[in-house]
Amino acid sequence: MKKVKIGFIGCGFMGQCVHLPSFMRVKGAEVVALSDLRFGLAKAVAKRWGIPRVYRSHIELIEDEDIDAVVEITNKFVHAEIAIDSLKAGKHVFTEKPMATCSRDAEEMVRLAERENLKLMVGYMKRYDPGVLKAKEAFDDFIKHDKVTYARSHIFMGDWICGPTAEPMIETDEKYPEIEPRFPEFLPRELRDLMNTLLEQVHDINLPRYFLGDPVAVESVKRWPWGSIVILDYGDHPLILEVGSLSADFWDEELLIHFRDGWIDVRPPPPLLRNVPAKVHIYKAGKVQRDEYPHGAHSWSFERQAQHFVDCIIEDREPISNGADSYKDIAIIESIMKTAIKGTRTKIKI
Ligand SMILES: NC(=O)c1ccc[n+]([C@@H]2O[C@H](COP(=O)([O-])OP(=O)(O)OC[C@H]3O[C@@H](n4cnc5c(N)ncnc54)[C@H](O)[C@@H]3O)[C@@H](O)[C@H]2O)c1
Known part of the structure; x- marks a missing residue:
């Protein structure tokens, strides 16, 4: 079966120490691209993990037509912007918590995921x-x-x-x-x-x-x-x-x-x-x-959460911590x- 191709955005502490190790082990998916505004860091991290493509920004990464889903581990103040751009580009989105820092942004993310029939999942690993x-x-x-x-x-x-x-x-x-x-x-x-x-x-x-x-x-x-x-x-x-x-x-x-x-x-x-x-x-x-x-x-729990995101894409199921439910927290x-x-x-x- 075709693997879910993941574009990974943000390789700071949580990206490198938690989510890359988790998503690299997940069954049914493959991390094919990495981006961080600190491009030197992105290149070094991609080399360590054998990730083939490196981009300077999330905008460049989401133009990659080979990518099915985006995992964004950046900063709470840009989660919504990156998710909204990614959903508009037709990518499923996993974002770290909090999904947004105001309800208007969170609502827009949910609306887009529903309109585009894409999965939107928030990193509530607990x-x-x-x-x-x-x-x-x-x-x-x-x-x-x-x-x-x-x-x-x-x-x-x-x-x-x-x-x-x-x-x-x-x-x-x-x-x-x-x-x-x-x-x-x-x-x-x-x-x-x-x-x-x-x-x-x-x-x-x-x-x-x-x-x-x-x-x-x-x-x-x-x-x-x-x-x-x-x-x-x-x-x-x-x-x-x-x-x-x-x-x-x-x-x-x-x-x-x-x-x-x-x-x-x-x-x-x-x-x-x-x-x-x-x-x-x-x-x-x-x-x-x-x-x-x-x-x-x-x-x-982080690795189980990563597997759940990929399984929900493959099986066309709603994630347990989907956007509509997570919106309520904001x-x-x-x-x-x-x-x-x-x-x-x-x-x-x-
Ligand atoms: N689930 C949890 O329990 C838990 C715990 C800690 C942190 N977090 C969340 O994880 C996220 C990341 O935390 P961290 O400690 O790794 O932060 P960090 O600052 O170490 O890393 C963030 C990375 O994102 C990059 N970045 C920032 N804006 C970007 C953009 N627009 N495009 C591309 N890259 C961008 C930065 O250069 C940096 O490398 C935060 O949102 C935080 O809330 C979750």
Whole structure:
């Protein structure tokens, strides 16, 4: 069968240490071209990985008719521009998170993917983590006979790399490209740092949505020197989003979902630690009290995510983290910013 030909855009840290190693191992695809605005870097990285064609810009790369799909691992402020150009050129698109930095751009990406009948997928690798999938099975079982009463999404981070990366990085002395920040027009300058943090930590809005679905409103936003607490209203329960930081040699992230009769606790691994799935603790109350610790298989969520993108193209399936679903995260972040501005509840329109 014909392989999916991939054009890879952006070979900085995540490109070299995470996504190239993942996409080079994927079945049914082949990386045939590479582009980075730092052309010397692109040439050196292409040589290391045996990638035949190197382009100076994404515009040159998407003119290559041999390319079926683009993988863009660049910078959040240019994700939308590159994705929109690529979709217009008839390429399927995988983009790192966040897909865009304002909902208008995200909406345009979704509209184009639908109009052109192309796959648009966002890099929410936690949805492909085998531990998370065990937790999801348990959740689907719980809600057959119980109700969610409370949920908490905690992200303080810590060490996300855990030692040297498996692929040492190539670096050049080329100047880093100048990139204009791009935020929604309504956002006051003094709230850019909060929006920036939420866009960076967007996993912790996306992962709860994988289980709970969509919130109906932003109830409140409170900022402290250590971080922020956002209360999202799910109608009959809240989701408390705790965003802070920690200097630690471990990774501090947790999704806790309470039911009337128990809970599911999911602790994702440090993102770059290969082959370690999320840890899951299920507590079941009732006549017999039980603790369960289901193990996900040892595999790397980034590599599983890359395989999913290629499989969805080959089998003409919608990706689990497709553009239409991922758009909602950006719309929710904009609603959080509106509550931060006015200090009152904001209904989420998605
Ligand atoms: N999934 C995760 O958990 C996770 C973790 C970290 C970073 N990320 C995301 O990965 C992306 C890349 O992060 P990084 O750490 O590799 O950044 P980086 O700055 O190290 O690399 C980005 C590369 O893109 C290139 N670039 C920038 N604009 C470009 C353009 N218009 N065309 C072509 N190349 C361009 C830069 O020259 C650079 O080499 C970011 O969007 C970030 O949000 C995701």
